[in-house]
Amino acid sequence: MLCALSAVLLVATxxxxxxxxxxxxTPGGLDAVTAIALGSGANVPLVLAIQALRIxxxxxxxxPIAKLIARVA
Structure with missing residues (x-):
């Protein structure tokens, strides 16, 4: 759901x-997203830049989030 909202925000901005x-x-492997972007004619540099930022x-x-969860649990 968060990925879809992020995509809508990108389209709008x-x-x-x-x-x-x-x-x-979209979540998933960088290699799979790259292959789909190349095959579909999407803006590959933008896709790769945002995916790298996500990683x-x-x-x-x-x-830090895992430590917080371990302390709380």
Whole structure:
């Protein structure tokens, strides 16, 4: 649900097509998203940039969130 809302926000703010926005915000492997973007004619540099940003955010925020959950549980 959050991915779909992010895609809608991308379409509204930077005026990209819906497929590019969806591929940029969809969870999953970077290799699969890249292959689909190349085959579908989406804006590949934008998709890769946002996917790379997503990966870095997950790597940076994952351990602190896991520690918080472990403390609470």
């Amino acid at each position: 930077i005026h990209v097509d819906a497929l590019t926005a969806y591929l940029a915000t 870095f955010v997950v790597i940076l925020t994952g351990p």
